[in-house]
Amino acid sequence: MFLILFLLVVLLLFIFxxxxxxxxxxxxxxxxxPHVEAWTIFGNITPVIFRQKSFPVLLQDTYAQYSNQRYYGFYQFLKPALVIKDIDLIKQICIKDFDKFPDHPYMLPKESDPFWNGGIFAMEGKEWHDMRTTLSPAFTSSKMKGMFHLMAECAKDFVDHFENKKSDIIxxxxxxxxxxxxxxxxxxxxxxxxxxSLIQNNEFYLTGKKAFDFTGLKGLKMFGAALSPTLMKIFKVTMFSKKTVNFFRRIVKETIDYREKTGLIRPDMIHLLREAQKGRLSNDTENSEYNYIGALETDSNQKKIITDEDIVRQxxxxxxxxxxxxxxxxxxxxxxxxxxxxxxxxxxxEVDETLVSCNxxxxxxxxxxxxxxxxxxxETLRLWTPAFLFSRRCVQPSIIKPVLPGEKPLHIETGLEIIIPTFAMHRDPNYFSNPNKFDPERFSDGNKHNIQPFTYMPFGIGPRFCIGNRFAILEVKISIFYLLTCFKIIPVKKTSIPFVIDKTSIPLRHEHGYWLGLKRRSTVM
Structure with missing residues (x-):
């Protein structure tokens, strides 16, 4: 009798x-x-979960499948999302109607991870607006210029480490x-x-390596809110472990305490955040893109008061x-x-000529x-953009008006996620001829005007444009510059050609690794 009752409960639960x-x-x-059909609890990301396709390739395939549509429906697990392909719609959502789509979708519920949700990436509404306004001056060109020698020092140490090796090819x-x-x-x-870190593993490197391990089930936290906010809350899933968070808190506190005692001033992020905390950080760059449509403009008296915990989180x-x-x-x-x-x-x-001109x-x-x-x-950012998509969350009901034959007004509900498939758009032959070819000439002075607005978006667009883009670009440029002053980068026996996108990784990377050789070249100066 008990077995029959148990089986009945299981059957009813299965049906439900x-x-x-x-x-x-x-x-x-x-x-x-129009939408991608889904039949399982994983929705349309089933191939990603079972490592049959990478997420960028999955989106690229569905993007091509709906080549004649301005948008199409998609499911992340059981959660619906709308993928936008039309550049006019992208402009409308990310800029014109930014007040209706100002936030990123939840990665993890606030109750599950208050630390992550207190960072500028996950902040919402006015709280995000005020923090962005307060922090924007820390990322201007002049602030990057102040950090230049810190980056250059790291890049030079990196190259010197390999220069000191005896091999002609490393x-x-x-x-x-x-x-x-x-x-x-x-x-x-x-x-x-x-x-x-090349000489000795350190706490920063080991902490970062552990924090960015999204292999196996750890990768599911990237879809936490789409998978099940309830489960995330019950199991208290967080982006960073408690040990990692405590590491950041300790480092920031020790740094602040030391500088308060010694009066040390160093043009790094901790200093700039402390200056913002004290209300002494001014926006000293003209035509800053952070205010380019006025959506971030605010009275200085309305800027967010930054706490020590805010500094740790940011x-x-x-x-x-x-x-x-x-x-x-x-x-x-x-x-x-x-x-x-x-x-x-x-x-x-160009590296050699620049080095000569700089003595x-x-x-x-x-x-x-x-x-x-x-x-x-x-061109690398176009072909292999690290942000293979960016997304927005609707906070006010909106309507997408019909344009194409057969379209009807589409009512966008509060909470719906909007996906802009950057990787797929960057490889759309309608926007970039021979899109799979690496061709830097696309961005020459004579050609870059041919790139349609809102088709090249490696750092997103609109007021939620990546605040750290200048930092990232500067870091990449100084690293490549120093590397090429001493070495030529060459394929070796273990180099995998062509590029194969890793199906097991959420971030876009090569399945077989980046095995390359550094071949020593003659010194310029």
């Missing part, structure tokens, strides 16, 4: 769950929106090595912590944003240079004036 899943996956069908897995470089840059520029999020993504961008730059020797030779020529010592202005280097980095 099955109907719940079926009902959830009818969202787009009921609204008459074979390296570049992801491991360049992550150590980006770790040292972040440690120096964000926390005022000087280290050389510094940690800055570390999160710059540690892995910049290393991945650097890896893809050196990979493309290695397999496109003509591009590398041209860039080396052997690179300056910020000279580096930022290198046009071909900028073209190479820009």
């Amino acid at each position: 769950i099955r109907n719940k899943i079926k009902q959830s996956l009818q969202y787009w069908k009921k609204r008459g929106v 074979t390296l897995e570049m992801k491991d090595e360049l992550t150590k470089l980006t770790n040292d840059v972040i440690a120096s520029c964000a926390f005022g912590f000087k280290c050389n 510094a940690a999020v800055f570390f999160f944003g710059g540690y892995d993504s910049v290393a991945s961008l650097l890896c893809n730059v050196v990979y493309e240079l290695a397999i496109n020797s003509d591009v590398q030779d041209k860039l080396i020529e 052997g010592k690179i300056t910020y202005d000279s580096l930022m004036g290198m046009k071909y280097l900028d073209m190479v980095v820009s």
Whole structure:
């Protein structure tokens, strides 16, 4: 009798769950929106969960599937999202109607991870607005110029380490090595912590390596809110472990206490955040993109009061944003240079000419004036953008008006996630001819005007445009510059060509690693 009752309960539970899943996956069908059919609890990301496709490739495939549509429906687990393809719609959502789509979708519920949600990436509404307004002056060109020598010091130490080796050709897995470089840059520029991870593993490097391990089930936290906010709350899933958070708190507190006692001033992120905390950080750059549509303009009296915990959170999020993504961008730059020797030779020529013009010592202005280097980095960001998508969350009901034949007004409900598939758009042949080819000339002075607005978005667009973009670009440029002053990057026996996107990784990276060689070249000066 008990067994029969148990089986009946299990059957009823199965029927209930099955109907719940079926009902959830009818969202787009009921609204008459073209959509990718989904049949399981994983929604349309089933191939990603079971490592059949990477997320960027999955979005690229569905993007091509709906080539004649302005948008299409998508499911992350049972949660619906709307993928936007039309550039006019992207402009409308990210700029014109920014007040209706100002926030990022939840990665983890606030109750699950208050530390992560207190960082600027996850902040919402006025709280985000005030924090962004307060922090924006820390990321202006002049502030980056102040950090230039800190980055240059790390890049030079990195290159010197390999220069001191006796081999003419040094074979390296570049992801491991360049992550150590980006770790040292972040440690120096964000926390005022000087280290050389190539010589000795340090707390910063080991903490970062653990914090960015999203393999296996750990990767599911990236979809936490879409998977089940309730489960995230019950199990108290967090982006960073308690040990990692305590590490950031300790480092920031020790740094602040030391500087208060000694009067040390160092042009890094901790100093700039402390200046913002004291109300002494001014926006000293003209035509800052952070205020370019007025959405971030605010009376100085309305700026957010920054606490010590705010400094810890923003510094940690800055570390999160710059540690892995910049290393991945650097890896893809050196990979493309290695397999496109003509591009590398041209860039080396520019490096040598710039070094001569600077009398052997690179300056910020000279580096930022290198046009071909900028073209190479820009093309890498197009082809291998670390942010293969960006997304917004609707906070006010909105309507997408019909334009194409057969379209009907689409009512966007509060809470719906909007996805802009950057990787797919960057490879759309309608926007970029021969899109899979690495061609820096797309960004030359004579050609870049041909790039349609809102088709190239490596750092997003609108007021939520990545606040750290200048930092990332500067870090990549100074690293490549120093590397090419001493070495030529070459393919080796273990180099995997062509590029194969890793199906097991949420971030976009090469499945077989970045095995390349550093070939010593003659000194310029």
